[in-house]
Amino acid sequence: MELGLTLFQSPALIKKAVNGILRGNDVSRLYGLELSEQQAKALVENRNKVLRDTGRIETDSSVLEKLIYLFCDSPYVSKSNYEDTLNALLELFYIFKNETNEKISDDELLEFMKTSFDGDCFGSLELLSGRDFSALRQKLFGLCDTNTDASSSDKEENGEGDA
């Protein structure tokens, strides 16, 4: 009998996520970008895979939708790389979400990614994931470019720190 977590993979929720992405086309079309239903489904599947890989559970598809709204006007995103860029940004988002131990909200992290991507990264995902994320990590934890302490991360996540 399924109760709780497994229900997050239900077909109804996947369909809802696909519809959310397709609604984003209304805005992205203004910048010549559009995702087909097939691409939207693939994005949701990839999101689910990334969530599994990063060990996270998401309650809705708001991050994916916000990525579309935020990045569709980027000068470094075009028809040819739109889907791939969204997939890569999504992966970076969840990896960094884990690394920051929830010290940064979804909106703050997305805003940081957009500013860096369009700014001193000049659309380079490598610079964003390497140099700029290191700088943010340092700002948040006051650490050099090393992995954060795993034990404190566990403690935080297990609810012993402030939510």
Add this chain to the structure above:
Amino acid sequence: MNELERHSPIEREMTDERHYFVSLLQNAMSFGLISEQELERIQGESAELLIRQITRYTNGSSSSVRAETAQELSDSILYSIGVALKSVGIADATDMLKSMPLSHLFVKGQNGIAKKVSVCRLSHASLVRRLFPSENEFYASTVRDGIGGFFKLYRPEFFAHRTIITADYPTVCGEGNVCGIEFIERYLHNLYYENAFLRCFDPNTAHSFLLLHNPGYEKAPANLCEPILCAALLCSLCDADPSALILRRENFDTLYALLDGKDRDELHFYFSHAARKLFDRLSCDEVLTQYMTRAVEMLLAGFENAVRFHTLEKFGYNKSI
């Protein structure tokens, strides 16, 4: 089941105390008391509740959490609903599952947990005030600091199922397969009565006896009540003074003469009779007598073996007197 409880084909023993909600639901499904449609509604509502709790946990700033955190939040929801369902009989609990939205059951469970926390805090404070003075390191530290620490760290709104305590000090009757505040509730209940029983004895007498019984008892995470109860029970059985906790050679001779060759039922009769006499003599009230009688029942198998193998002396032979 009390007399007013409605009949249900599901017996309490069929359910899992630790995972009460899910086990009740599974049983209700197998007896056809809950339909597939009702199950679907419950599943959908459980996912909605989890989403709500994740949002509350992150203060709405994150739409995702680590899977371990989500699992714990989910366990906490199921636990809270279990507390609500346990507050009524099984037939009524099944009806509640069918008719009440899960969110209502969750709130009801959270309220029940909050009440339990308040009551446990009071009984903890009362226990600490009346704590039996003992040289055992684990007794006072577990009761004062261990349980006190639980109240500081317990976050029932998100992690109601967590038992954040290292309960080093064991009780005679045990707490069963429960967690969260239900564990603390039972632990305090057991400690309360065992402490009350210990207070029937002079602390110095108890200390001398426990040293004789186990020279390392001060540093051992061992129960204090059990050896004292056993010795007092044997004293009662051979008409020695139970409050002195002294068993000499002649007392054991009397005990073997009385108990040798007796079958299980006869032994149980003798020990039960001696227990009643003991609790009367120590002026134990009705509820303390009830708890200690249950403790004696748990020790009967040990007495039975000790009689059979002539090892009653292990319960406290005082060679020096």
